[in-house]
Amino acid sequence: MDPVVKIRVEGLTFRYGARTVLREVSALFLEGALAAIVGPSGRGKSTFLMALNRLWEEVPGAHAQGRVWVRLDGRERLVSDPSFPATELRRRVAMVFQAPNPLRMSIFNNVAFPLKVMGQRNKRLVAQEVEGALRRAFLWDEVKDRLDEDARRLSGGQQQRLCIARALAAQPDVLLLDEPTSSLDARAAGVIEDLLLTLKRRCTLVVVSHYLEQVERLADQVYEVAHETLEILS
Amino acid sequence: MKRIWPWAVRCGCYAAGLWIVSGAAGVVGFVAWRGLPHLNAQLLFGDVSARDALFGGVPVFDGLWPAVLGTVALVTGAVALAAPLGLATGIYLAEFSRGRLKEVLTVFFDVLAGIPSVVVGLFGFSVSLLLHKLVSPRLGPCLLVAAFSLMILVLPYVIRATQSALEEVPQEVRLTALSLGADRVQNLVWVLLPHSLQGIASGLLLAVGRCAEDTAVILLTGVVVTAGVPRSVLDPFEALPFYIYYISTQYGSTEELERGFAAALILLGVSVSLFALAYAVRRAVGSWALYRA
Numbered sequence: 001m002d003p004v005v006k007i008r009v010e011g012l013t014f015r016y017g018a019r020t021v022l023r024e025v026s027a028l029f030l031e032g033a034l035a036a037i038v039g040p041s042g043r044g045k046s047t048f049l050m051a052l053n054r055l056w057e058e059v060p061g062a063h064a065q066g067r068v069w070v071r072l073d074g075r076e077r078l079v080s081d082p083s084f085p086a087t088e089l090r091r092r093v094a095m096v097f098q099a100p101n102p103l104r105m106s107i108f109n110n111v112a113f114p115l116k117v118m119g120q121r122n123k124r125l126v127a128q129e130v131e132g133a134l135r136r137a138f139l140w141d142e143v144k145d146r147l148d149e150d151a152r153r154l155s156g157g158q159q160q161r162l163c164i165a166r167a168l169a170a171q172p173d174v175l176l177l178d179e180p181t182s183s184l185d186a187r188a189a190g191v192i193e194d195l196l197l198t199l200k201r202r203c204t205l206v207v208v209s210h211y212l213e214q215v216e217r218l219a220d221q222v223y224e225v226a227h228e229t230l231e232i233l234s
Numbered sequence: 235m236k237r238i239w240p241w242a243v244r245c246g247c248y249a250a251g252l253w254i255v256s257g258a259a260g261v262v263g264f265v266a267w268r269g270l271p272h273l274n275a276q277l278l279f280g281d282v283s284a285r286d287a288l289f290g291g292v293p294v295f296d297g298l299w300p301a302v303l304g305t306v307a308l309v310t311g312a313v314a315l316a317a318p319l320g321l322a323t324g325i326y327l328a329e330f331s332r333g334r335l336k337e338v339l340t341v342f343f344d345v346l347a348g349i350p351s352v353v354v355g356l357f358g359f360s361v362s363l364l365l366h367k368l369v370s371p372r373l374g375p376c377l378l379v380a381a382f383s384l385m386i387l388v389l390p391y392v393i394r395a396t397q398s399a400l401e402e403v404p405q406e407v408r409l410t411a412l413s414l415g416a417d418r419v420q421n422l423v424w425v426l427l428p429h430s431l432q433g434i435a436s437g438l439l440l441a442v443g444r445c446a447e448d449t450a451v452i453l454l455t456g457v458v459v460t461a462g463v464p465r466s467v468l469d470p471f472e473a474l475p476f477y478i479y480y481i482s483t484q485y486g487s488t489e490e491l492e493r494g495f496a497a498a499l500i501l502l503g504v505s506v507s508l509f510a511l512a513y514a515v516r517r518a519v520g521s522w523a524l525y526r527a
Contacts, residue, residue, distance in 0.1 A: 053413065055413055058408070058412050059405070087415045087416065087417050088415065090413055090414065091414070091415035094413070094414065095413040097406060097409075097410070097413075099406065101406050101410045103410060103411065103424075104429060113414055113416075116424075117414060117416045117417075117420055118415070166414065170414070170415065
């Protein structure tokens with residue numbers, strides 16, 4: 001069976017003010033695979049992720065051109081289509097940032113946040129989904145007795161897994177991760193790497209990283225950012 | 235020679251800090267020294283017993299109790315009017331207005347912040363005259379008009395505090411909820427506002443302090459020497475800063491002046507209580523924002 005293309009990018013050009021960060025980028029990401037984007041800092045790797053879920057629209061001065069399709073519910077959808085709300089897109093194409101960014105809330109409320117945003121009021125269902133997401137992020141056993149604590153009291157590695165759990169809570173199709181281990185020590189990073197390998201079975205992952213060893217261990221596809229464009233390495 | 239500079243800067247900073255602290259302590263200490271000996275139930279309630287005045291509804295004529303209540307009512311009223319309007323305007327400026335309009339409005343509120351309070355008082359006075367002429371001859375300078383005028387005076391503080399607190403929310407925090415599919419209103423209510431509570435609360439505290447101390451505005455909009463405990467927002471009222479101003483310009487004996495110092499001490503106490511209340515509210519709102527389901 002041929003692999004299914006999950007995300008298709010064509011002619012993506014990205015500018016901050018007058019500075020062009022990406023020029024005419026094209027790329028394909030396969031369903032159920034882990035794609036890595038490598039390259040030096042400050043060359044637009046994170047920017048590229050923000051183009052996939054239209055988060056750039058919230059960044060002052062950012063400007064994107066070009067087309068991105070994401071395959072959802074069996075059909076390709078153009079993300080810039082005006083009839084496709086950015087809020088729905090971002091629930092299906094979730095994102096985890098470089099530095100763990102738990103909201104100023106309890107652990108439970110952090111993971112329940114995407115469900116709350118969707119208007120889910122059934123408390124039992126929310127509790128189930130939160131537990132499921134925390135289990136999938138390998139965090140449940142560590143926090144099940146302290147769900148009401150402020151999430152910012154967790155350790156750095158736990159916070160990052162919490163953010164992954166939160167991104168998983170709304171059952172996204174695609175998970176974008178921006179250097180998810182760069183602020184963690186080797187052990188916490190190892191836990192996250194194992195986690196990514198298991199997550200690959202349920203969603204498509206696009207991971208920005210500048211640790212080449214990490215990329216070799218994890219990735220099915222590797223792109224490198226160079227000269228304002230994306231080149232496929234393997 | 236190079237090593238002397240860090241040392242000099244540090245000494246300078248310490249000296250400046252010490253200067254501020256000792257200045258504040260000096261003022262408070264002086265007021266306490268002059269006022270404390272005269273601070274007693276008689277100063278507050280005159281010849282009426284405290285119990286009768288507080289619970290029996292017996293009117294107080296030669297005590298400061300009505301002025302204390304007048305000040306509390308005035309501050310509460312003015313801040314209650316200014317808070318929703320100021321918050322809404324601050325949110326609009328920080329989150330929704332863009333470009334030229336935003337610049338113009340920002341300058342406009344800076345100008346408003348610079349208007350001398352006596353001018354605001356004159357405006358309030360004109361409003362009360364207008365009400366007197368157009369609505370009912372029974373209307374005139376009163377608690378409501380004074381609270382309204384004070385609202386105008388403190389509105390810029392609340393607006394500016396709200397706006398800058400929201401604008402200072404870091405980009406990562408701003409994007410977090412949006413990246414999880416929240417729309418802009420959800421982001422504002424669930425993330426940005428809880429994140430900015432501290433800054434907004436400082437703006438409100440500033441407003442409370444400003445309302446409690448202002449004399450020029452209320453002088454023109456409804457404060458009087460004797461009015462009794464405030465019964466209606468449409469009546470004139472008594473207030474502590476006005477009493478202090480009045481007694482310190484018109485005193486006939488040293489004893490009367492000492493009463494003025496005692497009144498200043500009470501005003502300090504009222505301000506501190508209002509501050510404490512505002513802090514308590516902020517803490518309560520903070521943990522509510524954190525732990526609600």
